[in-house]
Amino acid sequence: MRDKIKVMTPIVEMDGDEMTRVMWAMIKKRLLLPYLDWKIDYYDLHVKHRDETNDAVTVAAAEAVKRHGVGVKCATITPTPERVREYGLKKPWKSPNATIRAILDGTVFRAPILANNIKPFIRTWRRPIIIGRHAYGDVYDNTEIRVPGGGRAELVFTPADGSPPTRREIHDFQGPGILQAIHNTDASIRSFARACFAYALDRKVDLWFSTKDTISKTYDGRFRAVFDEEYESTWRERFAAAGISYFFTLIDDAVARIVRSEGGILWALKNYDGDVMSDMVASACGSLAMMTSVLVSPDGRFEYEAAHGTVQKHYYKHLKGEETSTNSMALIFAWSGGLRKRGELDGTPEVSAFADLLEEAAIETVESGVMTGDLLAVADPHPHNRRVTTEGFIEAVGEALAAKVASWRGTS
Numbered sequence: 001m002r003d004k005i006k007v008m009t010p011i012v013e014m015d016g017d018e019m020t021r022v023m024w025a026m027i028k029k030r031l032l033l034p035y036l037d038w039k040i041d042y043y044d045l046h047v048k049h050r051d052e053t054n055d056a057v058t059v060a061a062a063e064a065v066k067r068h069g070v071g072v073k074c075a076t077i078t079p080t081p082e083r084v085r086e087y088g089l090k091k092p093w094k095s096p097n098a099t100i101r102a103i104l105d106g107t108v109f110r111a112p113i114l115a116n117n118i119k120p121f122i123r124t125w126r127r128p129i130i131i132g133r134h135a136y137g138d139v140y141d142n143t144e145i146r147v148p149g150g151g152r153a154e155l156v157f158t159p160a161d162g163s164p165p166t167r168r169e170i171h172d173f174q175g176p177g178i179l180q181a182i183h184n185t186d187a188s189i190r191s192f193a194r195a196c197f198a199y200a201l202d203r204k205v206d207l208w209f210s211t212k213d214t215i216s217k218t219y220d221g222r223f224r225a226v227f228d229e230e231y232e233s234t235w236r237e238r239f240a241a242a243g244i245s246y247f248f249t250l251i252d253d254a255v256a257r258i259v260r261s262e263g264g265i266l267w268a269l270k271n272y273d274g275d276v277m278s279d280m281v282a283s284a285c286g287s288l289a290m291m292t293s294v295l296v297s298p299d300g301r302f303e304y305e306a307a308h309g310t311v312q313k314h315y316y317k318h319l320k321g322e323e324t325s326t327n328s329m330a331l332i333f334a335w336s337g338g339l340r341k342r343g344e345l346d347g348t349p350e351v352s353a354f355a356d357l358l359e360e361a362a363i364e365t366v367e368s369g370v371m372t373g374d375l376l377a378v379a380d381p382h383p384h385n386r387r388v389t390t391e392g393f394i395e396a397v398g399e400a401l402a403a404k405v406a407s408w409r410g411t412s
Contacts, residue, residue: 005354007038008346011338012064012303014096015044016074018310022318023328023390024074030398032335035354035405041068045096047077051089058096062103065303069345072338073100073305074331094141100303101135105188106295107195108133109266110278110307112285113292113329115366117380121284127264129281130205132196133274135295137184140271145179153179182219189223191298193230196268197246199296201238207246209268210254223270224248278307287374289327294337304337306330314390325373326390332362332397357408361400370396 015021043061050057065071077083078095101108110131112120147153153170170179193209200207209227211220231239231246239246249257251273258267269277282291291307307330314324336355343351366375369384376387388396 004037005035005350006348007036007339007342007351008348009070009342010039010041010068011342012061012068012071013040013042014061014071014073014076015042015046016310017045017047017077018075018312018315019318019324019326019390020075020306020308020310020331021046022315023326023331023394026391026394027328027331027335030394031332031358031401035401036339045074045076047079047083047087047089047093050076050093050096051087054090055093055096055099058099059103062100065100065104065301066297069301070338070342071301071303072334073097073303074334075306075308075310077310097135097305098140101295102141104135104295104297104301104303105191106135106297106301106303107192107199108135108274108278108293108295109199110274110281110291110293112282113290113333113363114285115290115363115375117367117369117382118286118290118375118378119380120286121378122259124260125263125284127262129258129261129263130199130203130266131274131278131281132192132199132207132266132268133278134189134192134269134271136188136192136271138182138271139180141183143181147173147177147179149176150174155181184219184222186222186226189226190230192268193227194234195296195298196227196266197230197235197239200244200246200266201235201242203266204242204244206244206265207239207268208254208265209246209248210251211270211273212251214250220270227268282307286378287327287329289330289372289374291330292333292337293330302338302341304334304341306334318390324390325387325393327372327374328390328394329362329366333359336362353408354405357404358397358401361404362397365393365396365400 015024041064043057045058045061076096079089079092081092084092111128114128151173153173155168155170157166196207211223213221213224278291279288282288288308293305293307295303311326314326317324336358340352340355343349369382369386370388371379372393373387376385379385
């Protein structure tokens with residue numbers, strides 16, 4: 001094979017946890033290292049290492065993405081009390097994704113990975129539904145209290161200018177309960193709105209935004225007001241010229257409309273709503289592992305990741321030496337997305353072309369009938385369909401990629 005493909009600027013790599021960490025290493029070894037001459041700025045976000053560094057490694061990784069412009073992240077554990085005990089952690093650290101998103105002030109865009117032999121469960125869907133998820137605030141950066149008994153709870157805002165505080169009663173507790181406070185900022189909401197309008201215009205798709213401002217008149221109402229202001233001031237004429245539209249509806253109405261639509265839209269959602277609905281779209285298109293995810297910051301930084309979790313059950317089987325059949329598509333597409341963007345930013349089209357070949361090899365492997373168990377259960381029946389192991393799927397993609405790269409390099 002000829003010289004490796006030169007990647008000019010370092011890519012920030014954020015390693016992860018459990019089965020996705022195992023697959024991450026396989027992907028690098030089989031699909032990337034044989035072809036790329038690159039520099040990696042590596043950060044280990046394994047839950048134990050985050051604990052050892054008091055989560056400083058997560059902050060450092062996010063700051064590295066700000067420096068280099070492109071990062072690629074493996075799936076990571078967000079510790080629950082059970083995970084704290086399992087790994088002997090100091091405390092249940094915040095979600096690494098939430099920390100990174102807050103530092104980058106980004107918007108998450110997620111879209112399904114489509115293969116011709118995996119039909120969406122919703123038969124009307126013919127084009128991808130892209131989820132635009134606000135990546136700041138809400139329950140991912142909340143403050144919570146376990147109420148031990150009777151008492152009065154208040155929401156209090158104390159102005160910095162010394163003017164009198166604003167107080168609102170939350171609830172007069174007669175017994176034990178729970179409290180949660182969430183927040184957002186106008187600046188973050190506006191960045192979110194602008195990112196969604198820009199992304200929809202770039203992709204030439206209609207933009208839908210949905211929330212529940214009839215109930216949450218102040219919190220959700222502010223989201224709707226900012227979107228409306230942005231559309232009228234900046235985007236209405238540009239959308240009209242592109243032949244696309246902006247549409248707001250309540251989130252319950254949006255869900256009903258989505259399942260009857262043909263797709264081909266960008267659906268903008270608040271943080272929690274986007275988390276839930278992106279999993280719904282991915283699952284309805286075949287598997288949670290069939291979803292791309294990219295965090296885009298207002299100043300043009302990009303972090304690509306898998307939209308799913310660490311695949312805990314398969315990891316426990318792996319530790320026992322048992323066979324697994326875990327889908328690595330989203331992890332592969334995280335790397336291909338980061339490489340494509342790195343090539344675009346650096347002006348190195350051969351890097352972006354390699355990313356295209358990697359995705360083509362992965363999709364064609366599935367379409368040839370070679371797939372992991374999650375996809376085999378939903379794929380169109382065919383005599384050539386066969387279930388392969390975790391390693392077997394990555395190896396099959398590797399063989400397809402090698403043939404594509406050989407053909408490409410032979411004619412370039």
